[in-house]
Amino acid sequence: MTEIERVEILMVDLPPKVKRTDAIQSFESQETPIVKITDSDGAIGIGYSYTIGTGGRSIMSLLEHTLVPCLIGRDPMQIEQIWRDLLFKTHATSVGAITSLSLAAIDIALWDLKCKKLNQPLWKMAGGAKDRIPLYSTEGGWLHLSPEELVEDATARQAEGFKGAKIKIGHEIAADDEARLRGVREAVGEQFEIMTDGNQSFSLSEARRRAQLLEAYNIAWFEEPLRADDVGSHENLARSTSVPIAVGESMYSLSQFNEYLRRDAASIVQVDVARIGGITPWLKVAHMAEAFNVSVCPHFLMELHVSLCCAVPNSRWLEYIPQLDRLTNTSMKIADGFGMPSNEAGLGIDWDFSAVEKLSVEGSHKVLT
Structure with a gap:
């Protein structure tokens, strides 16, 4: 042996x-x-x-x-x-x-x-469901950036073939968040997805208010609007808005995801391969979400998640935030706004x-x- x-x-x-x-x-x-x-x-x-x-x-x-x-x-x-x-x-x-x-x-x-x-490459060994995954960018959507800077990044990504971009929200005044979203939506049109991320910053009452604002801009999802351990409030919010609720980056076990899915408290799962404990439990969460007809859109770690997204059928988006550029000889392959998994044996990360x-x-x- x-x-x-x-x-x-x-x-x-x-x-x-x-x-x-x-x-x-x-x-x-x-x-x-x-x-x-x-x-x-x-x-x-x-x-x-x-x-x-x-x-x-x-x-x-x-x-x-x-x-x-x-x-x-x-x-x-x-x-x-x-x-x-x-x-x-x-x-x-x-x-x-x-x-x-x-x-x-x-x-x-x-x-x-x-x-x-x-x-075998990881994406085939773990399932081999698809050979590419659409990208959305978070790297130009940070909270400190001005509406003009957000527009500049989103339109640049759109020109590169990206299919969407994430905008961080959570300014004290809701109108400031709205100005950011309005500028990007007017610049990119309706064929480009806009995701939003509250990073667990809102109370339930404020999350409901912000969700109503998001509905006007056809937002793809409202990510981590509330504390990640507050399943009940997420369930309440999900029932009160048409905007999909996304959770998962701050969850660390299969049972936590199961609770959200059973209670219909989120319609997008953002399981993070590092924070869930590795590829073994990541695949279990992804398949469990599939059983609930819920999409997987993992958080961060694009160089590894590109292969895991291509391993499972219910993956929808890959988040673009480069992490390993200074530690690898080659970067993740991108073509026409899609992330492409490596066909090299292993993870496909060229250390x-x-x-x-x-x-x-x-x-x-x-x-x-």
């Missing part, structure tokens, strides 16, 4: 290339924990996750002291069993972001290893290991055997 013989961990800290702000925060940094698993055949799998400014060292500590030691000697092809065992190992800290982000880096590495050993090593946080590189 092939066994896991060696695991390396390190973390890269990437300042955002552009200023990123929303209604509750500004992205300080992009901490990127990376896990490299080598088996007894010499095959290697690479996994990663991320934070947006804090918590990275906690993830690295959980990996080093608790999770990675449990991998040595295990059969890397038994991904489901390993995921379950590691979840139980951390049951006192689950469900939560630090544990999920740590599990994800390992699980993603194991999937990369499996795909490489079987000489530049010299850049990874150069940008790694001092003292974060550990090797366990």
Whole structure:
């Protein structure tokens, strides 16, 4: 039996290339924990996750002291069993972001290893439902940008073939949010989707008010209008508006998604492969959403989500926010506004290991055997 013989961990800290702000925060940094698993055949799998400014060292500590030691000697092809065992190992800290982000880096590495050993790209190994996914851009829709800057970015993306753009909302005065949406809608017309994101900033009463405003501009979805753990208020809001409600980036377990879907509290699922704990649970959420006739439009991590979106039939959109440009030799392929998954065996991420090593946080590189 092939066994896991060696695991390396390190973390890269990437300042955002552009200023990123929303209604509750500004992205300080992009901490990127990376896990490299080598088996007894010499095959290697690479996994990663991320934070947006804090918590990275906690993830690295959980990996080093608790999770990675449990991998040595295990059969890397038994991904489901390993995921379950590691979840139980951390049951006192689950469900939560630090544990999920740590599990994800390992699980993603194991999937990369499996795909490489079987000489298959991830998008086919995980389902092979389609060979491209339409893109929408968030990178030019941040809250601090003026209406004119929003229009400039949206029209530029439209000219490149993108099918939509996301606008952050959450200004204190609703009229300020409306001015942003009105300018973009007038500039792009009705054949271009506009998504909105409240980043959990509203009360239920204010979310209802803002949703009424959004209806006038044919908005594709209202994302995270309320606290992610308030299922009841999302259910109430969803019943009161024609604007689709989107949730998922701040949810960390299968059961949380199940609750939203059972109660018809959201009609778009934005499951994040890092925050849900890896590819193994991501696919379960996507298939569960399919059973409820709900679309999957994942949050962030486009370089990995492009393959997962193409693995499942109910994916609708891929969010364009480049994350790994400084760590890879080649970028995700884009053609006519669609993201295209790599046909190379594995995740399809072309890591530049010299850049990874150069940008790694001092003292974060550990090797366990």
